[in-house]
Each structure stands twice: as C-alpha cells, then as structure tokens.
Amino acid sequence: xxxxxxxxxxxxxxxxxxxxxxxxxxxxxxxxxxxxxxxxxxxxxxxxxxxxxxxxxxxxxxxxxxxxxxxxxxxxxxxxxxxxxxxxxxxxxxxxxxxxxxxxx
Numbered sequence: 001x002x003x004x005x006x007x008x009x010x011x012x013x014x015x016x017x018x019x020x021x022x023x024x025x026x027x028x029x030x031x032x033x034x035x036x037x038x039x040x041x042x043x044x045x046x047x048x049x050x051x052x053x054x055x056x057x058x059x060x061x062x063x064x065x066x067x068x069x070x071x072x073x074x075x076x077x078x079x080x081x082x083x084x085x086x087x088x089x090x091x092x093x094x095x096x097x098x099x100x101x102x103x104x105x
Contacts, residue, residue, distance in 0.1 A: 003032070006036045006037075037051070059085060
C-alpha cells in the first residue's frame with residue numbers, strides 16, 4: 001500500500017488521467033510512494049469510501065464542488081490551480097497535494 005493516496009476529481013475523468021500520469025512521474029522522480037488516481041465527479045463519493053484518499057484535488061471544471069466536499073469529508077480538499085492544470089504541471093500539483101497532506105497531520 002502506498003504511503004499517500006491522492007484522488008483527483010474531474011467532470012468525466014478524461015483530462016485528469018494525463019495529470020495523474022504527470023503526477024506519478026513526478027512522484028517517482030522524487031522517490032515518493034504515492035497512489036494517484038482520477039475519478040469522475042459522479043463516482044467520487046464511492047471512491048472516497050473505498051480508496052480512503054489522504055487528499056482530494058478537484059479539477060478546475062468541478063471547482064463548484066469544493067464547499068460540498070469540504071463539508072462531508074475529513075481530509076483536505078482543494079481545487080487544482082487552473083494554470084497548473086492547463087499546462088499539465090504534474091510536479092506542482094503533486095507538491096500542493098503533499099503539502100495539504102502534511103498540513104493535515
């Protein structure tokens with residue numbers, strides 16, 4: 001089992017799969033053992049209960065879900081920076097997710 005589990009939520013799960021792979025490569029380069037996966041907003045509640053992520057990162061297209069999730073999960077929830085998302089900066093998004101996990105401990 002990975003040390004950290006990072007869950008990305010987006011509208012349909014498509015664009016975020018590229019971000020997942022960029023983040024996985026960044027984690028590997030840094031020697032970080034992390035499970036990173038993406039799911040569609042419609043499946044997010046089920047995935048939260050089955051995967052027990054350490055942090056929930058929302059794609060900019062589902063930023064309207066932020067308050068909803070902050071109210072129902074006890075893990076950090078944040079919207080991915082739109083520029084980092086648009087430029088597919090996996091390392092920056094990974095760093096932000098790890099920072100949120102550390103701050104929550």
